[in-house]
Amino acid sequence: MTPQADDGLDLPASPDVDVLVIGGGNAGFCSAISAAESGAKRVLLIDACPENWAGGNSYFTAGAFRTVYHGLQDLLPIVNNVDEATAKKIDMQPYTTADFNADIDRICNGRSDPKLANLLINESNDAVKWLAKNGVRFQLSFNRQAYEVDGRFKFWGGMSLKTQDGGKGLIQDHLRAARALGIKVLFSTPAKRLVLDHKTGAVRFVVVQASNGLEREISTGSVILAAGGFEANPRMRAQYLGPNWDIAKVRGTPYNTGAVLELAMRDAHAKQVGNWSGCHSVAWDANAPAHAGDRQISNEFTKSGYPLGLMLNTHGERFVDEGVDLRNYTYAIFGKAILAQPDNAAFQVWDAQTTPWLRDEEYRDERVERIVGQTIEELARKCAEKGLRNPDKFLETIRTYNNAVEAFRAENPDLKWDPPIRDGLSTQSSKQRLPLAKSNWALSLTQGPFLAVKVTCGVTFTFGGLAVDPETAGVISAATNTVVPGLYCAGEMLGGLFYDNYPGGSGLTSGAVFGRRAGKAAAERASQSTFLPARL
Structure with a gap:
């Protein structure tokens, strides 16, 4: 050039x-x-x-x-990361x-x-196959769109395809x-x-x-x-x-x-x-550059593990239903919700039950500042060093949430936590209902160590x-x-x-x-x- x-x-x-x-x-x-x-x-x-x-x-x-x-067999001819043995362990429903x-x-x-x-819908399948014919390398999105449950790769949310x-x-x-x-x-x-x-x-x-x-x-x-x-x-x-x-x-x-x-x-x-x-805006690493993405880190600044835990603002309050829908349908609006919070920031919080389910590319030590506490009280103190203004409210919010989760589980002992689907595990029971529900994937945060990550709003496109x-x-x-x-x-x-x-x-x-x-x-x-x- x-x-x-x-x-x-x-x-x-x-x-x-x-x-x-x-x-x-x-x-x-x-x-x-x-x-x-x-x-x-x-x-x-x-x-x-x-x-x-x-x-x-x-x-x-x-x-x-x-x-x-039209199911797995429709996508296998255009992806390069599925061998015969792996294909036998995949559960993928058609997306019609x-x-x-x-x-x-x-x-x-x-x-x-x-x-x-x-037009978008009816030509989408033909369009990706046209791209594949023109050399675009497609893969099944195991790392972002599937959970391995009982030895099976369970794809979810209608977005199984990604580029290499x-x-x-x-x-x-x-x-x-x-x-x-x-x-x-x-x-x-x-x-x-x-x-x-x-x-x-x-x-x-x-x-x-x-x-x-x-x-x-x-x-x-x-x-x-x-x-x-x-x-x-x-x-x-x-x-x-x-x-x-x-x-x-x-x-x-x-x-x-x-x-x-x-x-x-x-x-x-x-x-x-x-x-x-x-616009499309996401939960974004609070320490990311302000005016442009980093071409090396790229999409890994996204912090989309919130359905597995909670998001609290710097005043220690929840402000979205983290489990209102599958991540694919909420990640583009939750950046806006974070921007509207005090200090334009929030803390994502998990305990030891769900941290193993977080995507490594977004949450590993090399990619994000991880705030870790052996107890929830220690986590609150450490978050206070990173901008949490009301640690007491932070603790109160999590304890109230935990109580609501346990009340729901007591009434619904047969429901199973299942991240690939809207599992119905909620905070809303007949005995206790939070003003702001967590509608799915509601597990109590009780098992240390606890992890928090500070996020802000990252604008993607208008x-x-x-x-x-x-x-x-x-x-x-x-x-x-x-x-x-x-x-x-x-x-x-x-x-x-x-x-x-x-x-x-x-x-x-x-x-x-x-x-x-x-x-x-x-x-x-x-x-x-x-x-x-x-x-x-």
Whole structure:
């Protein structure tokens, strides 16, 4: 990717391309690969980030893809980490279109655009198999989506599939596929303006900034916007998400600043839709960097073991039902709940019964500051050294919780703690009911040693975006309410799918489904276009 000496932009002598993709995460690469497969000969992908930040937010994910599947046998042909002996020990129920649809409807409060949601669901299985054909290495997610119970691997929550090496591996595989298809990739090349034809309204040029600071115009038959949301922009977070969101920690890339969203709205009058006050945010290591993720540690800053224990704020009070649902359906909203607490922080707490069930990549000594006490009183004292303001209330909350757990168990002695399912072990009995229940996986915290970890809010991606034609992912103009000719959108920039929350793993799947559609439509459009001369 060495810049040319004359202008700092590594382009051919003629900068005209068939399809220009803006943004180099999963959605951008899916768009570019689809365009190339659909006949576009000159596909260029540009990204504002330098090459050492390649991959956008996708790089920082665990690589989970939520997809319809028809049981284990449907997934085995595309995964590389299951031998015959292991396959015989796996319990995996099918995850049907009805299951996926019910999850989207329930988790997004019935607000998800039905056409977008139906396409996401119905094309999810084909999309992951298409990715596999293009070299994406898939695995069953034993470490994140299965518990070993009585010698059986029990998968749960409809999210059994992940990429090898998570987001890092996904981006490596996309780069490899792009090279094989002749797709050109340029880093440190931010898009600055869209130029539309004043007669037809079609996109004709994109003004980009080269590495030497000079601007160039690239004429193109089609443009696909896949540059992420505004989660790395403190001003926009405070403006759209609300108070305190400017101090949330950024989970992923610092280059998702919303600049391309604003560019599309300014230059193409792109219509805004979706949940602009909503986002995906998680329980995040309180000691993580503030303004960007760590590319080495990546997703391991996530702290998602809360269903196995309790979360208490710095005043010593619980503030969420840790067991209200399977983790896959709560982790993207509990970051918001933590941000709303005093000091924007909380303590996750477990005892010796459940600490062995915590995922090593998130909770090992090398990854997180573990606060350990042989007694719950010692744990409270040590947490006080790390910001717990009311140790007495902390102890009172846990003791009251323990009493409620024991009262429930006395009335329901036959119920078994079972983390792969909603097991019904609760704090709500006829004799004692907590004002804030723990609805599942409620075990008393009585067996030392005890463990606590301090967490805060890590913002992942924002839900507000652009309106598109579901069939082509073509961007709709707010001025005409029709598609802007030659302009498409995929990934986080596509609005209308997720509201308040999202079913875990559906973000990468959305990038694949709609990136694939955008790439195909963009290639078809480009084949019909006549380029204007490049103005250099």
